[in-house]
Amino acid sequence: MSAMVELRGVTKRFGGFTAVNDVSQQIVGGEFLTLLGPSGCGKTTLLRLIAGFETPTAGSVWIDGEDVTHLPPYRRPVNQVFQSYALFPHLTVAENVGFGLRMKQVGKAEAAARVGEALALVSLTGLETRRPHQLSGGQRQRVALARALVCRPKVLLLDEPLSALDAKLRRAMQLELKRLQRQLGITFVFVTHDQEEALTMSDRIAIVNDGRIEQLGTAHEIYHRPATRFAADFVGEANLLEARLLLQDADCVHVAVTGGLELTLPLAAWPAGASVALIAMRPEKVHVSKLKSPADFPAGAANIFEARIEEEIFQGATDFLVLLTAAGTRLSAVVANESALGDIFHAGDRVSCGLHADDLVIVPAE
C-alpha cells in the first residue's frame, strides 16, 4: 500500500501556541481516515495543512509522492468540504458545482456532463437552478460534497461536515458518505469530534490530542484496545481504574484498583516491571446478573464480585447502571433491556458481577 498523503515531522505553531506537534503520518490511498479529537486538539489544523491553507512551521507534506509543502491550495490535488459548506450565495447549484471545473478551464460540454454526474451522485438532480438559500441544510451539504467531488480530487478533506445537521439526517449522511467513498475509491480524510461518527464511518481512526496523534488504528482497535488513557476516555464510555500490583504469579498478576476491588489479570497484559497501571473497561463488558452464590459460577471463573446498584438510568435499548462493589469500587455498566418483563435491575438491588480478563485493557500509567 502506498501513502496518498504523508506528513513528515509536521509542526505548526501560531505565535506561542503549538497546534500540531511533530506529526509523522501516512494516509493510505483509498482509505477513510478520521481525525478524531476534542475541539482545539489540532485536528482541523492538520486538515488545513493538507489542504494548503496553512504552511507548516517545520516538516513537509506530501501528496501522492509529491512534496506540496509550499504549494498554494489552488495547485493541490485535494478538495475540501467545509463545516459551513461555504457555498457561493450568488451562484446556482449547478454553477457552484461547476466552479472548480471553470477554474480548471474544462470545456463547457464536458463540464456540464460532469456537473450532472456529480449532482446525480448526491441525488440532487433537478435542483440545478436553485440558489443555496433555497435549499435545506442537508441539500446544501450535498451540494458542497458534489462541488468538491466533481474536481476528482486525489484526497477529499471533510471538516466536520455533518455537525450542522440534525441527528437523523446526520445518521443518513454518515452512511451515504461511506457508500460514496467505497464507490469512488477516493481517499477521505474526515475531521470530527464525534466519536460515534468516527466509529461508524472510518477504516482507520487517528486519535488527536494536544497536537499529536495518540493512537491510530481501526475502529475495533481504538474501541477495544485503547493505547492511552486519553483514547480510552475519549472514545466511548470507559471505566478508568488505577491499578496497583499486589502479587505476581507464574502466569497472572493480582492487582487492587481504585476503591479496593481486587482483580486478576494475565501476566502478559501487565506492563513488564510496572507497579501501577491503568485499567480501562467498557461498561458493556461488565457482566451483571441476579445475585448468585459463588457455587453457581463456572469453575475457575475469576474476577467475580458482588455489588449494589446505586443508580439505574433507563436509556431505551439499554439500562445504565452505577455499581458500588462490596470493596468500595464504583463502576458503570450497561445492560441490554431485553424485555419489559424480564431481568430488570433496580437501584438498591444486590447483584453479581463478572469481568472477563480479556476485556480489561491495560494502559500504561503516564
Next chain:
Amino acid sequence: MPATPTASPRWRFPSGIRLLDLSLTGWTALVMVFLYLPIVVLVAYSFNSSRLNIVWESFTFAWYQHVWENGPLLRAAQNSLVIACVSTVISVLLGTSGAWLLHRYRFRGARSLQTLVAVPMVMPEILMGISLLILFATAGRGLGFATVIIGHVTFSFPFVLVAVQARLKGLDPAMEEAALDLGATPLQAFTLVIVPCLRPAIVAGALMAFTLSWDELIVTFFTTSAASATLPIRVFGMAKVGLNPMLNALSAIFIVATAGFVVFSNYLKKLSR
C-alpha cells in the same frame, strides 16, 4: 387576577395609552410637516409666475423653461454628473480593494491606516478644501476636472470602504478558502466570489459616494476652475445674487430626481437579496 370591584373606573388605564398614542401621532405628524412643508412650498412656488417667493400670482411652467434654456446651468449639471460618476467609480475601486486589504492581510501599520482612512469622513470640509488647494498649488497643478475628482474621491471613498468592511466582517472566511480550494487564484477568488458577496455593500457605498459628490459645495469651491464648475457651485453663485423662482424649478427637478434615485436604489437592494 380576579376582578375586584373598585371605585376607580376601568377606562382610565386604556385612556392613558390612547392619550400616548394620540400625542405620538401628533408629534410624528409635526416632524413630517417640519421636514416636508418647506419642500412642498418650494415646489409649489416653482409654478408661480411672480418673481417673488411670497405672493402667488398664477400658474406657469416658465421657470422650468428658463432652467432648460440656461446654458451655463446645464453645463454645470453635466459637469456635476461627470464628476459624480467618475469619482464614484474611483471611490468604489479604492474603497473595496482597501477594505479587502485591511480585512484580509495583517501587516504593520494596518491600524494606523484604518484610522487615517476614517479621518476624511470627520475632517471639516473647509479644511480639506484649503489643504487640497495648497497641495495642488504647490504641485503646480492647474485646477479643473481632475482636481475636483481627486477632492471628491478623498472624502467619498472612506464611506465605500467602511460599508464594505462591515459586510466583510460578516462574511464566512471559508468563502475565500473554498474558492482557492476549487482552483481559483487569489485574484479570481476575490473577483469571482468575494466581490459578488459584497455587492450590496458596494452598491450602498457607491450610492453614498455618488450623492456626496453630487451635492458637494465646499471642497469643490476650492478645487474647481470656471470650466469645471459643478451645479452646486453655479446655484450657490446664483443664490448670492438673489433668490429666483428658477432655483425653485431646479430644486423641484432635483427632488424628483433624488426620489427616483432612492426608489431605484431600493429596487437594487431588493434585487441583491
